Amino acid sequence: MNNRWDRPYPEGLRLPIGAQDSGPALVLDLNSAADGGAGPFGLVIGARGSGKSEILSVVALGLALGNPPEQVNLLLGQGREGSALSGIENLPHVIGHCVANDRDDSEVDFFHVVESEIIRRREIVPAGGDFRACRLPALVIIIDDADSFGGEDTISAIVGLVDRVGHAVGAQLLISVGDLIGPAADRGAVASYRICLEALSANGSRQTGEIPDADDLPDTAGHGYLRLADGSVTRFRAPHTSYSVHTKCVPEEVAGSGVALPVALSAVLTDRHATYARVAEIRRRNGMKKDPADVFPNLSGGFDFAPFHRIGDVGDLDVKYRWRRKPYRDRLRVPIGVADNGTRVVLDLKSPAGSDSAPIGVVTGFSGSGKSQILMSAVLGLVVENPPEQVSILLGQVVVQQTFNQIEELPHIIGFYPELSSQMIEPELWEPSGIAAEGDIFDVIDNEITRRWDVVRAAGDFRSFVGYAEAVDARRPPIPRLPALVIVIDDVDQILVFSEENRAKFSKVLDRIDRLGSVVGVHLLCSASDLHSFQDAVEAVRTYRIGMKQFSPRASRQIVGIPDAYDLPEYQNYGYIRTAGGTVTRFQAPTSSYRVHSNRIAEEVEGCGVFLTTALSSILARYHSNLVHDPHSWPDEG
Template sequence: MSIREFRPVPRRAAPPFPQGEIAFQEPPAIPEPVAGGLGQAVMALPMAASSGAMAMMFLQPGARATNYLAGGMMAVSSLGMVGMQMGRGGGDKKNKLAGDRRDYLRHLDQNRRLVRRHIDAQIKALTWRHPDPAALWSTAMSGRLWERGPADRDFAEVRLATGPMALAVRLAPPQTKPIEDLDPVSANALRRFLQAYKTIPDLPIAANLRAFARVAFDGDGPAARAVARALLTQLAVFHSPEDLRIAVHCGDNTRERWEWVKWLPHALHATEFDAVGRVRLISDSFADLERLLDPGDFRERGPHEPPGQNTVAPSAREPFTVILLDGGELPPDHRALRAGYRNAVLLDLTGAAVSPDVPVATLRLRASREGADAHLAAVTPDRAGGEDVNPLGRAATLSTAESSAVARILAPLRVPGVGESAGGRTGDISFTGLLGIRDARALEPAQAWQPRPNRERLRVPIGLTEQGLPAELDIKEAAQGGTGPHGMIIGATGSGKSELLRTLVLAMAVRNDPEILNFVLVDFKGGATFLGLDKLPHTSAVITNLADELPLVKRMYTALHGEMVRRQELLRAAGNYASLRDYEAARGSGVPLEPLPSLFLVVDEFSELLAAHSEFLELFVMIGRLGRSLGVHLLLASQRLDEGRIHALEGHLSYRVGLRTFSVAESRAVLGVGDAYDLPSTPGHGFLRCGTDPLIRFRAGYVSAPYVPPKAGEEIEDSGRHHVIRYRSSYLAPRVAPQAEAQEPEEEFASPPVSETTLQVLAGRMQGRGRPAHRIWLPPLATPPTLDALLPEAVAALTGGLPEPDPRATDYG
């Protein structure tokens, strides 16, 4: 397991928590009875009287039968008119009530949609702050790792259970008339609405452990331990080991339950080591834990203080400490059970009774098992000396396997020490740490060059992002999941451009076999950028000192152009393959083909090269156009960017790296924003832009640092033989090597000279290994050879004819 540093990213804003209140209208009232029946009848009397008078006219003595019929009809119509007038008031009342009821139910429906939106927001906010413990493995692999600090309100806050919770938004019922005066349908709808949304089921229920000195569990033992595992895992994922420590006090019969805690970086001592590494904060002696817990003396801390304005906040000097007690011997009057410790909490799984006279703040949780689910309840004393049991809901639990999986994800991560993030080379990123190499001198190329998944091919870390994660550069084309094949690096003097190029090339060499990747390294000004990289078996050519050598410039043009032609002819002759990708696929399927490595062409100070020899722009454009299919990857680097000269080439550059630039305009030309101009003056800070993806800020690795062998104690050796020791939670005394006769160390493992750098050590380990790269360039001849050195046969036989020239002879220019 390789240890790597992790720097927590600035915390992302959590989803907002809903606030405010929702007002309700008063339900409609029952309409007042209309003074109607008799009044309506009185209003109809004049018409009835007139109708009666006309009926009497028709019913005069001696009238015909038709007159009697007409009079009867007039009387009946008068009575009908009176009846209609009297019944009209009741119909209007019903119609008004129905309309008011319809409007009110529509109002409730609108509020229902609003409440549901607030419920969704509340669920999202709470599950973001307190995710399901079963999903913590994904949180541990994200930018949210160790996001909480002592200044955050949710520091040391953990999810206990999933249960009902009140709606965050207040539902404000209206002031109404007496219930007897309200429409019963509308009033009942309002009552059921308020009752339905009074609480929300299945929401995370959390507690802040800083408020308690002790959390005492009782009830079902396995369920209580599952809850405790979930609490410890949450604390480890969201809090940095710098701010929070985890310790376990257990007995011999319970130690195996908590073996997984040994993987947590929060449970490791800062400075003390044993035979397998840092001492684990797991012991059957509470006194030993008190001694190990802090850089100072844990016992000197004051009594427990709930968080407030005048309390001492957790810090690197006094981290918040979580002590789990399961089976260890602790007297009932021990301070941990009574007064507690400042910035510490005891998770007590012993099931011991909590005395009511204990002054310390204690949270009592009772675990129970109902079928497959564990449930949790809060227990508080009542006035009668009994207990009030308040169910919280379904407990947040984790199995030992789940907690161990999360702990193993966190195991290789460490917080940088003091001064490691400061300016200067004290803050340089460990190159070997980025690549997972424990000891550069022990690198085995054959093992490092083992076949990798296609995603890892031509993909290497070049530094660390602000989140503490590796900043990776993948020069494969986008169709293969990469960000290449061509790119550009711009950085002012002193920005670390040369060091970044060395880091990138060396990382590619460590990760890729010479049969997979070769290099052509060009430095127009003849600096020391690629010094020492010619030893790599991947290096096909190192071309320098071109500024004052016109013949060498022309020769380089010919060599690079010839390599492009050679690759085209090779693909055509091998089977008319359209691209190197097809060639490799055929070779992988068993077709007998020679390896054809990808070619990584790195040109430093390309702006000056184009300014002096503009014909190279045409060559670079050709490489940009054909390199994708021929397996040629181009990287152009310079201190300044001349936009006018590379206009035709810009469309082929898919990734760009901007270190500190001379001006805001140059930064915008490279990255699209002016941020690179504001980078610190410390070398190595930069931005990576891949296509349209967001900018990635990083700090580059440093391969020119002096090689430092691993610290003593990090690996156990005995008489030259390695011993496998099981990594356990208990203390393992360091093995003492037996005295042996002094002997000269083997040359391969002799102590390196002080001036030897990481680059030199790694290049030396790879030198002469693997298949040598195809040479497209030989160094120029500084001194012309003599005739007898070139043609010994001709000089020896002066009377004979000269031998035929060898068609394989190399042109030295």
């Protein structure tokens, strides 16, 4: 994979899409004409069942196999569920994915994503400049079944954007349609290349590829013609991607059934990208020309969560020792990474008065920069070192099967919103758990702050949660035990951007946590692409901020006060943290997205291991369950 991903741009945008009738592979060059390619806009045209989705899948997977995410990004749009694009949305190269029939306004949302990304690129690339000199990856926008994706205005607007500024900002567009009749003919007029699959008639073939033979192509999907801007036409047959493979690297849902090829490749490339990122960083730091994997054979096990937290075999985790009772001053301190000087960067979530901390943390960065890894590392670090009686966690994520699904079994979780986007639109369809079932996440947080305030005030005149917790530890009756509450929300901006009501509720929550969080033991940590949708609310409260790789120097200044987060390495887990007092530190966070092997943890597929997050959740839940049933086994005072 290192050799595949070491090709220079623009060679990486040249990929085989099938075999010619004469035998050799047919190579499609997606680069713009100015770079000697066929881009920036291609059409795949053919009748239903002719293989249009397969062609798009071949292109997407070919780009991912031939380029690292730092060199090529993908934006995917589907007009319907179940196309061949399904399954590749988890590639590390994908920065956005939309299925049009998810919601009535989904195609509009997708256009805004495309427009925002192109505007961002135009702000970075100077007039007359080259996007490659600005270290921007190429952007390939792929839309399947554009006929049903949305209104003609939506698709035409995307085509117009790419046609006008695509070459300047490194954007390419490839869409599939059934024909070029009516308004769709305008798209054909600006297409720089066409792939014509089986047409319904000779007339339809001429309209799509200006050749009459497409209606005589075999019924088998994948046969077609490639017509370039110079008028050259080549007949070819594309490979299939819609089949299952068997590999020990990816667990099978049903034993013996295999795994869909796109799903398997997405999993393998995601794991490989983590290693590739470490290789690239070692090269950068040491000016190495030799592959660091040859010098450091254990590189793939590098900066991972378990060794960072001094965990050997996860199955042998000494939970009793980790959860031993500590003085409150030693609780709620969680390391999130390592600074350039080798020291640990530690978050103190207690945010005591007069300290350099704050009860609110905001993590920003573009997709793939490692925002979710920061949140996951903080959560796992807390639960490994603190029992549920000392720390409770409320989780929220925008999209189901996103960040936190593998840890919802943790005994610390008192509420989980698995799909906040659906909750805000169709509350009757979402399936929250714990206190999340009581309603809207911002209302639940507001009510919980009020409940805790009543408990703390009834117990005495405590000026901080530190004093309350120390009184509980001193066993001064009748003070009830009240665990600290850490609220973690991933991609919070996505539920704020289109809703004034949500922004108002979020602003109220920020204000109450800022004023009362250190008294009632409530802390908020959230992530967002940027501060655009809630900057005023954030500026009005005390926060610490973590800036991962940013869209622009200006975005970096907004989040951490300096432009340097724009120049961070273009892969996950590097960032700057700015404390409430203004101190800025560059650091690298560990990754938790990997599999572990242990004789004490059952594997779904032998030899594949278990995700670290799943393993830790299972171990801690099992230990806590035994603890509840046998209170005498509670860890001794430490």
